[in-house]
Amino acid sequence: MTPLSAVHPPNPIVSTHILGIDIGGTKLAVGVSTAQGKLLSSERIPTNSSEGPDRVLARLAEVCHRVIDKAGVKVDGAGVGCVGPLDQKTGYVIDPVNLPGWKKVPLVDTLKHHLKMPVFLDNDANAAALGEHRFGAGRGMANMVYLTISTGIGGGIIINHQLYQGENGNAGELGHMSVNFAGRPCGCGNVGCIEAYASGTAIAARTREAVKASGTSDSALLLSIAGTIEQINGQAVVEAVRRGDPLACRVWDETIVALGSCMVSVIHIFNPRRIVLGGGISNAGDLLFVPLRKQTKKHSMPMLHDICDIVPAELGDQVGVLGAVAVGLDGLARANS
Amino acid sequence: MTPLSAVHPPNPIVSTHILGIDIGGTKLAVGVSTAQGKLLSSERIPTNSSEGPDRVLARLAEVCHRVIDKAGVKVDGAGVGCVGPLDQKTGYVIDPVNLPGWKKVPLVDTLKHHLKMPVFLDNDANAAALGEHRFGAGRGMANMVYLTISTGIGGGIIINHQLYQGENGNAGELGHMSVNFAGRPCGCGNVGCIEAYASGTAIAARTREAVKASGTSDSALLLSIAGTIEQINGQAVVEAVRRGDPLACRVWDETIVALGSCMVSVIHIFNPRRIVLGGGISNAGDLLFVPLRKQTKKHSMPMLHDICDIVPAELGDQVGVLGAVAVGLDGLARANS
Numbered sequence: 001m002t003p004l005s006a007v008h009p010p011n012p013i014v015s016t017h018i019l020g021i022d023i024g025g026t027k028l029a030v031g032v033s034t035a036q037g038k039l040l041s042s043e044r045i046p047t048n049s050s051e052g053p054d055r056v057l058a059r060l061a062e063v064c065h066r067v068i069d070k071a072g073v074k075v076d077g078a079g080v081g082c083v084g085p086l087d088q089k090t091g092y093v094i095d096p097v098n099l100p101g102w103k104k105v106p107l108v109d110t111l112k113h114h115l116k117m118p119v120f121l122d123n124d125a126n127a128a129a130l131g132e133h134r135f136g137a138g139r140g141m142a143n144m145v146y147l148t149i150s151t152g153i154g155g156g157i158i159i160n161h162q163l164y165q166g167e168n169g170n171a172g173e174l175g176h177m178s179v180n181f182a183g184r185p186c187g188c189g190n191v192g193c194i195e196a197y198a199s200g201t202a203i204a205a206r207t208r209e210a211v212k213a214s215g216t217s218d219s220a221l222l223l224s225i226a227g228t229i230e231q232i233n234g235q236a237v238v239e240a241v242r243r244g245d246p247l248a249c250r251v252w253d254e255t256i257v258a259l260g261s262c263m264v265s266v267i268h269i270f271n272p273r274r275i276v277l278g279g280g281i282s283n284a285g286d287l288l289f290v291p292l293r294k295q296t297k298k299h300s301m302p303m304l305h306d307i308c309d310i311v312p313a314e315l316g317d318q319v320g321v322l323g324a325v326a327v328g329l330d331g332l333a334r335a336n337s
Numbered sequence: 338m339t340p341l342s343a344v345h346p347p348n349p350i351v352s353t354h355i356l357g358i359d360i361g362g363t364k365l366a367v368g369v370s371t372a373q374g375k376l377l378s379s380e381r382i383p384t385n386s387s388e389g390p391d392r393v394l395a396r397l398a399e400v401c402h403r404v405i406d407k408a409g410v411k412v413d414g415a416g417v418g419c420v421g422p423l424d425q426k427t428g429y430v431i432d433p434v435n436l437p438g439w440k441k442v443p444l445v446d447t448l449k450h451h452l453k454m455p456v457f458l459d460n461d462a463n464a465a466a467l468g469e470h471r472f473g474a475g476r477g478m479a480n481m482v483y484l485t486i487s488t489g490i491g492g493g494i495i496i497n498h499q500l501y502q503g504e505n506g507n508a509g510e511l512g513h514m515s516v517n518f519a520g521r522p523c524g525c526g527n528v529g530c531i532e533a534y535a536s537g538t539a540i541a542a543r544t545r546e547a548v549k550a551s552g553t554s555d556s557a558l559l560l561s562i563a564g565t566i567e568q569i570n571g572q573a574v575v576e577a578v579r580r581g582d583p584l585a586c587r588v589w590d591e592t593i594v595a596l597g598s599c600m601v602s603v604i605h606i607f608n609p610r611r612i613v614l615g616g617g618i619s620n621a622g623d624l625l626f627v628p629l630r631k632q633t634k635k636h637s638m639p640m641l642h643d644i645c646d647i648v649p650a651e652l653g654d655q656v657g658v659l660g661a662v663a664v665g666l667d668g669l670a671r672a673n674s
Contacts, residue, residue: 167608168640300527303507
């Protein structure tokens with residue numbers, strides 16, 4: 001028996017080079033990286049998913065070859081982070097909301113055909129968690145939980161230095177933990193998911209509802225930033241909070257309570273060393289982290305709270321490609337073990 | 338690197354025998370078991386914790402020696418499941434609510450001194466989870482989550498066949514996941530914990546509140562079972578639900594909604610193969626499991642829901658001792674690896 005405590009992160013050969021491929025609904029990002037997460041070359045192009053998977057993937061493969069040529073190194077394998085749902089075992093993309101028309105696309109086999117190298121796939125949130133763990137804010141942490149707070153909320157769980165996949169590769173849907181069994185309906189079919197309160201989309205929707213309910217008297221600043229009620233988005237709310245708009249601040253306070261509740265549950269469940277928050281909303285910085293840490297401390301058990309910190313992600317715009325690189329490195333290490 | 342998927346449960350030597358010790362607030366249970374979970378001898382005595390740890394542990398040691406003699410085998414080590422909080426590293430008991438006056442008790446060292454064998458310790462919920470995984474409802478499951486719904490709610494997480502301990506041994510406090518950030522206060526300091534809704538204590542408290550709020554007109558049956566409002570306990574509520582008491586049924590329905598929300602979150606977080614429910618409230622049987630499964634299915638993602646079942650624990654009254662045996666077996670396997 002190998003106890004979990006003796007399981008360490010992969011120790012890649014220093015000279016390994018990995019192609020990282022980030023497939024999103026609006027853009028494709030590709031890069032060649034060392035095993036230490038140093039990008040040697042990279043490129044971004046629009047996805048244009050409506051062209052259909054065949055044409056998009058052929059275009060993607062061209063970019064891959066160009067990026068490899070630019071890096072001037074031998075590439076040992078590729079990692080892909082892609083919007084889900086995916087079937088990990090077969091390497092198929094299963095009809096993601098953000099890639100309309102991509103039904104049962106054999107992504108791994110198609111890329112293997114184009115690239116002639118081993119290809120490893122995971123969903124974008126898991127890839128980002130792995131990227132932050134290998135190269136970013138989670139380096140060296142045995143037990144870490146990552147959440148990306150963006151249009152939606154995604155998550156990834158690192159246990160004993162490794163990504164926890166669950167029974168069929170779908171663990172870590174942390175955006176769909178409920179924080180209120182009698183709360184807001186979520187697009188996933190559940191009730192009160194944290195995504196229905198604290199994603200950029202949900203913050204904007206809750207703010208629009210609040211403006212409509214209470215009138216515009218205490219949201220003049222917010223509306224001057226956003227334009228119209230309909231134009232209110234997550235970034236506008238954050239900016240209005242920064243400048244002290246009363247209504248935006250009330251919505252933000254409730255967001256902190258909901259997100260704090262989620263952090264407390266994550267701490268009580270996982271007893272992690274660190275929680276890493278990425279995604280657009282995490283760019284709010286101290287406006288988010290200072291009250292969130294206070295709220296979390298107030299409600300969590302000291303023995304668990306006191307060894308866990310909540311920190312911003314470090315990889316910024318590179319998290320897509322570097323997350324994919326981490327997926328590739330892990331895949332190669334598993335294949336060679 | 339050893340991938341998690343290649344990590345298997347310990348494969349104990351067939352002839353191993355373990356002493357299992359279950360230390361609860363009201364009783365001590367001790368047994369000698371084979372590595373396959375077959376009890377050869379066992380005994381129970383009252384804890385009488387007010388005697389103080391020295392006298393209680395000396396009495397416990399006497400029982401251990403008697404049980405070992407009765408089994409007539411060589412015992413290789415002992416496992417202990419004890420009410421927490423504990424300090425795993427030092428083997429100390431840290432002032433549990435249910436063992437008043439037991440402040441910083443060196444439990445492992447004291448038992449080693451009395452028993453002259455290796456002693457391994459974990460909290461009672463983790464021990465029960467491990468026991469159900471090795472010998473009960475979770476046999477052979479790589480990824481399983483266990484909850485005991487009793488006076489309180491405790492939990493244990495099995496990941497890749499092993500108990501997940503977290504950063505400092507406190508992972509799996511599943512009773513203190515919040516299911517409502519604006520909900521009932523919990524004794525732990527958090528708000529809306531599932532323990533504050535669905536533990537036996539909470540079900541009784543919520544029922545008493547409902548009777549006081551709505552009068553006794555629709556709870557005549559419940560009161561005939563319990564006696565007085567103050568005498569309402571979890572078992573009385575379950576019995577009243579079984580016999581169709583309208584008020585008890587309303588409280589039970591809300592309990593199912595809260596517990597279902599917790600199940601959905603557990604499924605979305607862990608993507609487990611199985612959720613095992615033990616503890617006194619789980620003895621409600623179909624009254625609990627049938628509506629809970631329906632509620633869980635309604636709100637969880639099909640890809641995750643469809644590979645996960647929710648089943649009753651199997652070890653019944655033996656879970657304390659057999660959980661402790663599993664802790665001992667795991668400890669020995671780690672020590673010998």
